[in-house]
Amino acid sequence: GENVEQHPSTLSVQEGDSAVIKCTYSDSASNYFPWYKQELGKRPQLIIDIRSNVGEKKDQRIAVTLNKTAKHFSLHITETQPEDSAVYFCAAASGDNQGGKLIFGQGTELSVKP
Amino acid sequence: ETGVTQSPTHLIKTRGQQVTLRCSSQSGHNTVSWYQQALGQGPQFIFQYYREEENGRGNFPPRFSGLQFPNYSSELNVNALELDDSALYLCASSLYGGPYNSPLHFGNGTRLTVT
Numbered sequence: 001g002e003n004v005e006q007h008p009s010t011l012s013v014q015e016g017d018s019a020v021i022k023c024t025y026s027d028s029a030s031n032y033f034p035w036y037k038q039e040l041g042k043r044p045q046l047i048i049d050i051r052s053n054v055g056e057k058k059d060q061r062i063a064v065t066l067n068k069t070a071k072h073f074s075l076h077i078t079e080t081q082p083e084d085s086a087v088y089f090c091a092a093a094s095g096d097n098q099g100g101k102l103i104f105g106q107g108t109e110l111s112v113k114p
Numbered sequence: 115e116t117g118v119t120q121s122p123t124h125l126i127k128t129r130g131q132q133v134t135l136r137c138s139s140q141s142g143h144n145t146v147s148w149y150q151q152a153l154g155q156g157p158q159f160i161f162q163y164y165r166e167e168e169n170g171r172g173n174f175p176p177r178f179s180g181l182q183f184p185n186y187s188s189e190l191n192v193n194a195l196e197l198d199d200s201a202l203y204l205c206a207s208s209l210y211g212g213p214y215n216s217p218l219h220f221g222n223g224t225r226l227t228v229t
Binding site: 042 | 154221223
């Protein structure tokens with residue numbers, strides 16, 4: 001069935017370093033890949049997304065890359081700051097454009113140490 | 115522009131009881147999706163509503179049901195509560211056309227505890 005695998009489950013970096021989180025998806029029809037940041041006790045917040053017609057998207061310190069052939073996509077955070085500490089979820093849109101759902105990965109707990 | 119609002123924020127129920135959770139969609143959004151997030155897990159799709167009809171469902175039993183009202187707000191009902199139903203229930207609103215056309219924005223969720 002539809003599945004999204006996310007690695008690593010935990011990631012600890014020093015402030016100022018880069019962080020990379022990787023996801024693979026199983027449904028070759030997936031065409032939309034968002035990333036959500038969830039702080040403890042709060043809602044998932046959309047931080048960046050990419051559609052299948054592009055290979056890379058960047059927004060300030062955050063970038064996402066997509067490899068449709070290999071069915072994997074990655075989140076890159078540069079110059080990490082303590083406020084980047086949170087759980088990050090990747091997701092893939094599965095289903096047609098008329099009612100697709102998001103399939104989420106298991107999450108990566110990012111800890112940025114000052 | 116008002117975001118997605120959910121009520122109540124927390125709820126404690128006993129096994130076997132029934133519960134109703136409520137969601138008001140973001141202004142201008144006509145589609146509501148519900149997700150269940152167990153502790154330490156990613157959200158799992160329950161179902162989606164558009165024009166007051168369910169138009170997509172995940173792997174959840176029939177005791178999970180929903181409604182959408184003409185103002186696009188929505189309810190999630192769970193009957194015969196089980197301990198495993200304890201989770202954060204998230205509502206997300208969007209425009210019709212799936213996440214590709216309209217990114218999902220989540221509410222703060224309802225934390226349900228079943229004892």
